[in-house]
Amino acid sequence: MLTKFEVEMNTSIIANDRAIRILKNKGALPLTQLARELGLTNEGARFNLIKLAKEGLVSASAVVTGRGRPKQVWALTGAGHALFPDAHAEVAVKLIEQVKTLFGEEGIRAVISASAQDARLRYQAALGGLQDLEAKVKTLAALRDQEGYMARCEQAEQGYLLIEDHCPICSAAAACQNFCSSELQVFRDVLQADVSRTEHVLGGGRRCAYKIVPLKQ
DNA sequence: TAGTGAATTTGCGGATTCGC
DNA sequence: GCGAATCCGCAAATTCACTA
Numbered sequence: 001m002l003t004k005f006e007v008e009m010n011t012s013i014i015a016n017d018r019a020i021r022i023l024k025n026k027g028a029l030p031l032t033q034l035a036r037e038l039g040l041t042n043e044g045a046r047f048n049l050i051k052l053a054k055e056g057l058v059s060a061s062a063v064v065t066g067r068g069r070p071k072q073v074w075a076l077t078g079a080g081h082a083l084f085p086d087a088h089a090e091v092a093v094k095l096i097e098q099v100k101t102l103f104g105e106e107g108i109r110a111v112i113s114a115s116a117q118d119a120r121l122r123y124q125a126a127l128g129g130l131q132d133l134e135a136k137v138k139t140l141a142a143l144r145d146q147e148g149y150m151a152r153c154e155q156a157e158q159g160y161l162l163i164e165d166h167c168p169i170c171s172a173a174a175a176c177q178n179f180c181s182s183e184l185q186v187f188r189d190v191l192q193a194d195v196s197r198t199e200h201v202l203g204g205g206r207r208c209a210y211k212i213v214p215l216k217q
Numbered sequence: 218t219a220g221t222g223a224a225t226t227t228g229c230g231g232a233t234t235c236g237c
Numbered sequence: 238g239c240g241a242a243t244c245c246g247c248a249a250a251t252t253c254a255c256t257a
Contacts, residue, residue: 032227044242046228062250069227069250224253234243 019048020057020080025150025165027206028075030063049074057083092172108176116182123190136191137162137212149208159194159213162187167201167208174202184210 022037023029029037035045052058057080062070099107126143130136137153137160144151148168154161173179180202187195191212199209 030227041243042228043230043244047242064251069225069248071226072228219257221256222254225251227249227251229248230246232244235241237239237241 019045019052020076020083023058023074023076023080028073030071030073031060032071034074052080055079092169093175096172096175109178112176112178112182115179116186119183120186120189123186127190133191133193133212133214134160136193140187140191156211159211161198162210162212164208165206170201177202187212 018038019034022034026037031042031046031049034049035042038045038048040048049058049060053060056077058074059077060072060074063073064070096108099111103110123140123143127136127139130139134153141151141153141162144162144164148166150165152163152165154163167173169179180197180200184195184197187210192215194213194215196211197208198211199205199207201208
């Protein structure tokens with residue numbers, strides 16, 4: 001049984017948590033659009049955003065979009081992004097450094113190769129019976145979402161987009177970029193499609209995105 | 218061409234309502 | 238009673254159209 005205080009805190013936390021998730025998911029949004037996404041009035045959304053801003057989790061900037069007063073666009077700060085799971089970052093980076101020290105680049109390549117093979121087997125097991133590319137991409141997106149990548153599938157020109165709003169291995173990938181290239185190859189192998197990266201967190205992007213089109217016959 | 222005011226759009230803040 | 242959310246009126250910032 002929750003106390004009154006806990007109920008009130010939870011109500012507030014739920015609205016704030018949703019705002020953070022929406023900003024993480026969709027990127028910077030003007031107040032009015034964020035209010036629509038939250039199902040609140042502008043004032044209600046602003047109320048929550050001001051609280052989050054006081055905690056240093058979000059920040060606003062004015063953007064001139066045409067006639068009328070400039071829009072106030074809200075986005076996550078570094079502290080806001082840090083709320084998403086990356087707790088093992090330091091450990092992962094240290095492990096990578098130690099493998100490099102003990103076994104050299106060859107050792108790192110072997111570790112990444114084994115990790116990629118493990119992922120390949122897992123994804124192939126889940127996608128095994130699927131023939132349709134759309135179903136494959138959706139299933140892969142669901143698996144990646146479960147792994148903490150906040151992944152989803154969208155229809156794109158001539159194919160599909162696999163979008164990952166969060167990278168739970170960002171620090172490890174920054175320490176060793178072979179993670180990203182092997183990941184790309186795993187996607188190509190399990191989807192049996194032409195996969196290219198269109199957005200990259202490590203390249204300064206807000207998220208990672210992959211364009212997936214059927215192989216030319 | 219520059220100045221000015223109307224139009225447009227959004228933000229702000231106080232009062233009020235609602236739910237627990 | 239308290240905090241969250243809404244309502245409502247006003248202020249602010251910008252563009253656009255008109256006029257001298």
